[in-house]
Amino acid sequence: DAFIAQVAKAKSLNAFLVETPDHAIAAADAADAARAKGDTLAPLAGVPIGMKDLFCTKGVQAAAASHILEDFKPPYESTVSQRLWDAGAGMLGKLNMDQFAMGSSNETSAFGNVVSPWRREGGGNAPLTPGGSSGGSSAAIAARLCPAATGTDTGGSIRQPAAFTGITGIKPTYGRCSRWGVIAFASSLDQAGAMARDVTDCAILLEAMAGFDPKDATSLDAPVPKWEAGLNADLSGKRVGIPKEYRSDGMSPEIEALWQQGIDWAKDAGAEIVEVSLPHTKYALPAYYIIAPAEASSNLARYDGVRYGQRELPDGAGLQDMYAATRAAGFGDEVKRRIMIGTYVLSAGFYDAYYTQAQKVRTLIARDFENAWIECDLLLTPTAPSAAFGLGETTDPLSMYLNDVFTVPSSLAGLPAMSVPGGLDKQGLPLGLQIIGKAMDEQSVLNAGLALE
Numbered sequence: 001d002a003f004i005a006q007v008a009k010a011k012s013l014n015a016f017l018v019e020t021p022d023h024a025i026a027a028a029d030a031a032d033a034a035r036a037k038g039d040t041l042a043p044l045a046g047v048p049i050g051m052k053d054l055f056c057t058k059g060v061q062a063a064a065a066s067h068i069l070e071d072f073k074p075p076y077e078s079t080v081s082q083r084l085w086d087a088g089a090g091m092l093g094k095l096n097m098d099q100f101a102m103g104s105s106n107e108t109s110a111f112g113n114v115v116s117p118w119r120r121e122g123g124g125n126a127p128l129t130p131g132g133s134s135g136g137s138s139a140a141i142a143a144r145l146c147p148a149a150t151g152t153d154t155g156g157s158i159r160q161p162a163a164f165t166g167i168t169g170i171k172p173t174y175g176r177c178s179r180w181g182v183i184a185f186a187s188s189l190d191q192a193g194a195m196a197r198d199v200t201d202c203a204i205l206l207e208a209m210a211g212f213d214p215k216d217a218t219s220l221d222a223p224v225p226k227w228e229a230g231l232n233a234d235l236s237g238k239r240v241g242i243p244k245e246y247r248s249d250g251m252s253p254e255i256e257a258l259w260q261q262g263i264d265w266a267k268d269a270g271a272e273i274v275e276v277s278l279p280h281t282k283y284a285l286p287a288y289y290i291i292a293p294a295e296a297s298s299n300l301a302r303y304d305g306v307r308y309g310q311r312e313l314p315d316g317a318g319l320q321d322m323y324a325a326t327r328a329a330g331f332g333d334e335v336k337r338r339i340m341i342g343t344y345v346l347s348a349g350f351y352d353a354y355y356t357q358a359q360k361v362r363t364l365i366a367r368d369f370e371n372a373w374i375e376c377d378l379l380l381t382p383t384a385p386s387a388a389f390g391l392g393e394t395t396d397p398l399s400m401y402l403n404d405v406f407t408v409p410s411s412l413a414g415l416p417a418m419s420v421p422g423g424l425d426k427q428g429l430p431l432g433l434q435i436i437g438k439a440m441d442e443q444s445v446l447n448a449g450l451a452l453e
């Protein structure tokens with residue numbers, strides 16, 4: 001009841017696209033009934049959570065915050081959401097996001113941007129971005145509208161919004177959480193994960209979400225470890241790598257200080273700090289912004305106005321006109337930009353120069369991490385190059401893409417990575433520290449997060 005009341009009170013944040021209080025109440029009632037009967041409670045019994053709008057939820061709109069899927073009510077449930085309901089959780093509603101998860105500020109949503117509950121000290125009421133694309137999730141948790149939420153991360157969409165709002169978010173190893181029923185953006189990168197107020201809550205949520213799913217061909221066929229039970233903030237014997245290439249020219253002194261703070265905390269927790277090199281880091285962002293749009297252009301071809309979603313049918317239009325009118329009206333500008341870039345880099349004349357080349361770079365980036373693991377067990381970096389910026393402040397796409405500079409390399413390599421709060425900047429805004437781990441080693445990532453939070 002308290003969370004439902006909070007959601008109703010905080011409408012100005014625009015965090016929820018759809019509210020489903022009955023779903024949350026049913027889960028709470030089921031938990032009460034189980035408790036009354038003396039049954040063992042499921043791990044998330046009665047816990048009300050927010051679902052990013054990218055997840056298909058049976059009978060409840062899943063629009064990926066796009067007009068082209070407005071009113072689309074999936075006839076089935078995503079594997080991740082089903083697992084959460086099976087673990088006893090209930091849904092408070094569907095959370096706003098960047099359209100098709102493309103963006104870093106939530107400003108590409110077709111239903112208006114989310115507003116962060118944070119304000120700059122002395123900055124009046126100037127609204128700030130909650131980050132993106134999982135900005136509805138981050139804002140809702142930071143504003144205490146829900147204790148936890150799902151997110152998805154293709155190139156940073158869990159970690160950067162977590163950093164911008166002072167919460168915690170983990171993207172597990174690629175394949176840990178099923179992509180079945182998660183509206184696709186870039187399939188070789190998309191990964192669901194957990195967002196919550198602290199590391200322990202993230203561990204609990206992720207444990208419920210993860211697991212092998214035969215319905216997703218890239219699902220990892222491996223048991224889910226007991227991450228919560230394994231939590232341990234003692235980092236003795238762990239080598240934490242500091243990748244020197246992340247110390248980019250022009251890194252702000254505040255971000256440098258944040259990083260140093262993280263290094264000191266890791267040392268205090270018993271870790272050994274080592275400098276490592278990831279030499280291909282500077283090619284990660286360009287490679288990502290070729291591969292992700294290429295896959296998006298292919299995935300988004302299905303929105304043709306024929307099978308589901310919106311249809312625009314101008315008078316006397318033929319099939320081609322219907323496709324064009326539907327896509328022109330249904331997709332937002334950033335989505336169209338990605339489709340155009342994607343089809344360009346995949347076109348016959350440019351495929352080798354762009355797409356094949358980017359895939360080769362991706363292999364080199366993955367190899368950089370493999371080499372780093374000879375010298376360290378974890379990597380520690382800032383999550384984002386700045387604190388949250390003002391809504392409407394970043395208007396050109398390239399500056400927006402630069403937000404992802406620290407999060408994209410581990411996405412290309414499919415590695416688990418998380419953001420934990422690292423303190424406040426001079427304006428009183430939260431900054432995040434990123435921990436990157438070896439494939440399948442979410443436990444070490446969570447443990448380091450626990451030591452730093």
Ligand code: GLN
Binds near residue numbers: 103104153157158
């Ligand atoms: N900001 C990045 C992009 O727009 C990452 C988005 C994401 O992780 N979904 O592609």
